[in-house]
Amino acid sequence: MSSTNENRKAYFIGGGLASLAGAVYLLEEGGFKGENIHIIEALPILGGSNDGSGKKQDGFVCRGGRMLNEETYENFWDLTSRIPSLDIPNISVKDEILAFDHANPTYAKARLIDKDSNILHAHDMGFSNDDRLQLLKLFFTDENTLDNMTIRDWFGEQFFTTNFWYMWQTTFAWQEWSSLFEFKRYMHRMILEFSRIDTLEGVTRTPYNQYESVILPLKSFLDKHQVGYSLRKTVTDLQFADTDNITVTGIECQNADGQTEVIRVAETDLVFFTNGCITDNTSNGDYKTPAHYLPENPPSFLLWKKIADKKPNRLGNPLPFFSKPDETKWYSFTATFWGDKMLQLLEEYSGNKPGSGALMTFKDSSWRMSIVVAAQPHFKAQGSNTTVFWGYGLYPDKVGDFVKKRMIDCTGEEILTELIGHLHFQEHEQAIKESVINVIPVMLPYIDALFQPRAKADRPAVVPVGSTNLAMISQFVEIADDMVFTEEYSVRAARLAVYTLLGLDKEVCPVTPYQKRPDVLAKAVHTAYRH
The missing domain is CATH 3.30.9.80 (D-Amino Acid Oxidase; Chain A, domain 2)
Structure with a gap:
């Protein structure tokens, strides 16, 4: 642990999983003091999109859910192995989750249901030979040639009537107009799930909702290290030094009472920004009331666009992700x-x-x-x-x-x-x-924003070229070989950010290349032809 970082400060804009993970790595690997780490969140609660709330008399709610995977979430398991369980003495959150999952294995018997309420035999993927050919071709296509292409651009009509599409689509929330680039990433990264998509045996479950099973233990760990939180505080702009580099000098904020302030950032301080939030502008209804559709002015988009305009072509382009809520809701x-x-x-x-x-x-x-x-x-x-x-x-x-x-x-x-x-x-x-x-x-309104068609350059690097103290940690950064809409992506981004900005000679767990294993590929081919 480095002692040279004891007096440095770090600011996290956004209180989701990536920020909590980044704080853990600063403490454990970077030698930061907890009281010098500050998490700024516009909502009254931490956790970002990993939510779960309610009372017995009023009903409970999760806006969404994330599947975990024991084999492929390399950095998520590293993070949770460091965090003590809140419920079981002397074990980690990782061990708690895996013990629960192994005791409650998943094997779905009713994945697809037709209009007559019949449970369908979904073991057969339903592919035509043309579907198989197009999947194989996409598997080996250079992803750099797929800018702005959609899944519909690649596959014929019959593909969208296959059992595979119905299952793959709803497991991960694809639309026909979603990014082909991202679909290809999923083919590689989730190839182990291809053969078990009809049973979802690869899904790893947490004992409770992910807010209680993941976020609360993380918060408890950070509390013990005296990490600071500022809730109901909205970051409205970042100030940069007047140089060619990207150096944050100030964080402009608005407090819940409407008062504004500027947090001064020293050259040696670090800033981590969750650029884009898929649960921006969500709205709840109830048994007698619909939820309201309120897509205007998502705050994380507005901030991202504001700072991207200051440093053209270096901090990404949020427009493809946040300009078509009718396609992302x-x-x-x-x-x-x-x-x-x-x-x-x-x-x-x-x-x-x-x-x-x-x-x-x-x-x-x-x-x-x-x-x-x-x-x-x-x-x-x-x-x-x-x-x-x-x-x-x-x-x-x-x-x-x-x-x-x-x-x-x-x-x-x-x-x-x-x-x-x-x-x-x-x-x-x-x-x-x-x-x-x-x-x-x-x-x-923006839950599927990360799947929108876009150019590869629209997602910024975790640490942009020329950045001295700013990193981006969200589902909207570019990380080679990994796939968005996962807990793993948030943790990987945070870990990359911390190691890179601090110049640590440590390895972030690499993406496991299951798509290159002959036994996995053979099983995938067999799956494409099974009946």
Whole structure:
């Protein structure tokens, strides 16, 4: 541990996983003192997109969920191996998660469901020979030739009717107009999941929602080191030295009371910026109220654009990601019930007890709706007499099949009605609804922003060329070979940022090249042809 950094300060703009991870690495590897590390967050709570909240009497909510993977999340497991569990003495968060997951393995028996509520045989990927040829061709195509191309640009109509597409799309939240570049990255990075996409056996589950299982232990660790947090404080601009280099000299902020201030940044201090947040401008509804669609002026985009304009071609280009919210939005919902009537019906229908299944996708749903039932309780405050599940729709502008309204206009009750229709549970509808505490819909205007078609240069480097004290740590930075929309990407970005700015001679865990292993490739080829 370096003693030369004891008096240096570090500022993290944004309070999500990347910032918390970066603070850990500054403490553990960089020799920083906790009281010299400051995390600035506009919201009243840390955690960024790793959220989970609510009360038993009001209902619980997660805006989204992230799948973890034991084999491929190299830096995430390094980080969590350093953090003590809050619930089990003398073990790490990593060991706690993996022990829970091994005791509750995933094996989905109802991945795809048709319009007649039949569970489909999804072992067959459904490819034509042309689909296989195009997948193979993409696998070996130079990603640098794929700027601004979409998945639809590459594949024919039949590809979008395959079992593979329905499962791959809903597992990771792809749209047909999503970035082909990113789709290719997923083909490489998630090749182990290709052969088990119909069961999702590769999914690693946390004991509770990720806020309670990951964020709270991280915060507790940082609290013990006296790391400082400024909540309800919005960073509105960064000041730079008048040089060709990128050197932050000030952080302009607005406090909750409307007062403004400028935090002075010394040349030896470090600034880490989460440039772009996929949960900007989210809105919650309830059982009787739709969530509101409020896409205007996402704050992380405004700040990113403001500083990128000051240093052209060096800090990325946020426009491709944050200028088309109608293409990046989806609608999620969390349902909370007294008792387990609904979950018992789902278990009998799917053959999966809570926590053993995965996404159940209604492939003919006009909303392209999916649900997942986690092990109960999913929130510590649930108690034994409350149950929850989560779901989402990828096409919120479409009119429902049973509720003749756009999903974006639906209340929690209407979403539940639509789901009951797809499951053909109408005979149980009254009993189900009598047990409802709340169904909370959430509108997320920018949740898919990281998948938007763009040029490779639109994402900045973690430490831009010429930067002396600024790093970018988000899902919108460019990291060779890795894929966005993962916990791993946030932690990898933070670790790269810390090691690079401090000039540490330490290796960030490399991406494991499973796509080059002959046994993995052979299994993938077999999967493409299986029936």
